[in-house]
Amino acid sequence: MAEDRSQVEDRSRAEDRSRAEDRSRAEDRSRADVAARQVIEAALDEAGLTWESPADGTYVVTLPGTRKLATTCSLIVGKHSLSINAFVVRHPDENHEAVHRWLLERNTRLYGVSYAIDKLGDIYLVGKLPLAAVTPDELDRILGTVLENADGSFNTLLEMGFASAIRKEYEWRVARGESTRNLEAFSNLTQRPSA
Secondary structure, three states: HHHHHHHHHHHHHHHHHHHHHHHHHHHHHHHHHHHHHHHHHHHHHHHEEEEEEEOEEEEEEEEOOOOEEEEEEEEEEEEEEEEEEEEEOOOOOOOHHHHHHHHHHHHOOOOOOEEEOOOOOOEEEOOOHHHHHHHHHHHHHHHHHHHHHHHOHHHHHHHHHOOHHHHHOOOOOOOOHOOOOHHHHHHHHOOOOOO
């Protein structure tokens, strides 16, 4: 009977240690979560970016662009990591295989994020960082990568996946005397070769 009591006491001490370790890990996660939020908010303010926090630990950031006027990027602080998600362009109308191949080839050169598609075929940039890696410099690097690859690839993706729609839009505007100024970037698709 003495051995049984000893085993019960050992088990009880082990369970107490386990609960204490769980509490300690939870406190560490909580500190990491709070630290990441503070870094994110300070870095976004320092960069002068427009952002909002619709829920605790969730940030919606507007990254200004040149080809794509703005890229919306969400940052979500989780228990262990920061998730990054930015919409790039909707599901291509055509040339899907070439578009997807181009995205996969580009993924090998990206830092911290990758191109991905959702169930509808829309194209996003997505990534995850451990909370311990969330620093002002790292956040700047990641947001720069998102902007460079959402804005910088925008016209290429439109040319590859929406060439027919661009040509139709151009012809429609010309026929009605509408401005074609915002289609100038696609003149290689809209201008007829001279004879």
